[in-house]
Amino acid sequence: MKKYFLILIIIFMIVTVGCSKNSNLENKNPFCEFSYYKKELLQRYINYKAKNSSLSEEDVVTQVNIGLDQPHYTNTKRTPFLNKIYILSNKYFYMDSDYVPDDLEQINSLYSNGNRLLVHEARIQFEQMAKDAKNQGYTIRAMSGYRSYQYQENLYNRYVTEDGVTSADTYSARPGFSEHQTGLVVDIDNNSSIYTSFGDTKEFQWMMDNAYKYGFILRYPKGKETITGYTYEAWHYRYVGKEIAGQMRKENLTFDEYYMRYLDI
Template identity: 50%
Template sequence: MKNIITYIVIAICLISSIWIGINNNKEEKSNYSPSKKELKLRELNNINKKIDYFQDKNLDRYIAYKKKNKQLKIKDVIKRVNIGLDKPYYTATQKTPYQNKDYILVNKYIYMDENYIPNNLEDLEPSYSRSGMKLVKTAKTALEEMINAAKSEGYPIRVMSSYRSYHYQVSLYNKYVENDGKEAADTYSARPGYSEHQTGLCIDIDDGVINYTNFENSKSFKWMQENAYKYGFILRYPKDKTEITGYTYESWHYRYVGKEIASYIKKNNITFDEYYVMFIENKN
């Protein structure tokens, strides 16, 4: 009898402690309210835990951009806002923090100083380029290797434009504005300071026969599509990426970024603008 009473007492104690436990839990849950920031992060599927290019300071911009662009994956929302694409071109601009690096990014949000002239500019050879063309030494070496490889396989490549100074871009841009108006000029020409040609790391090419604006229709273009990355060059303004690059398709414009970056960009089918906000910005 005594044993039975003891068992009953123990049982009552156990049941009541479990009951209290459950109720306490309920209370904790019902009292918990997530912060505004947590709610916003939930809206972005807590992607901040999965990618390291998430920037806290852009949180509200991510949310706003996502609402306007429901078809985009959250990762793409993050990348595009980091690039600055939620704001009109040539607004919220900043000067590039880098000089004389293969990974300098110049676009409609990042510009180069009007006094910036890259180090180690070298003349290109008349055998494969128009006269007076210059390129940064590392890019020139890679270019010559690429042109020789293409030539030996039967695909001629000629350089029509390369390094352009700030002041040259001023006269070029002004001429376009005079002819077509500012709005139209902005769709195909960079404003001074915003031209990638000032980096001394990019080239406009043709095959020596077809006009460079039709380079897409040449066999040499096809060769470049398959091989440029092996020499550290990328097609900078692809046909299906105009929303991201801010430039209309340019089959003739190639940018030297080095073999490692070029291979990643080619393999993952992204733009250099995306690569920059994913791996370079805020990391050096």
């Protein structure tokens, strides 16, 4: 029994020393066991944990890596992975004003309310999803897809004029930060009630049960507002591919969290 205890202590020491090697701080470092730990952010992890003591170390590292310990739109970075289905767009990662994704294609008018564009792969999967939904008695219709930087600039400026910056920032992205610019996003409705009520429709429930099978995820879920930086949007779906969508569902992660844990290498 004593022997086992000794072995445990030795293992603990190895782990602790291994971790503290990564930092200049003498204190035990509980954050470094995660593969996505960044030693240059250690002080920020410590500060964030002090302010959010109920968060696990895993969540502290993830959220600081997103940038959530600082106000929205500070320390912003140009997003990498342009033209990839796992491109990240949020209030810390932006696209340049001239970024237009390759392979934009028009969604079949059977499943949209006009000239709506998506990147090829997302367009194929969206149409298949809408078709399968239709066969089961559900109506899924794209009412917004790709939006250019200039379009978003006009939209955002209009909201700011109407509501002020603070309010506009809660529901509209600043130009360059809109996920619609990726060409991987659709806003949908059911062609009978206004899109803002989509969360109350049977189609919404169908999407919750099935969207991931086609590679789509609800991007701004209820209860995750502080992580996504957006109010809940039942109508806004992001294409990430089937593999990522399935894993996100299994682990109950937003795309921001998933990105930091698995894609931010």
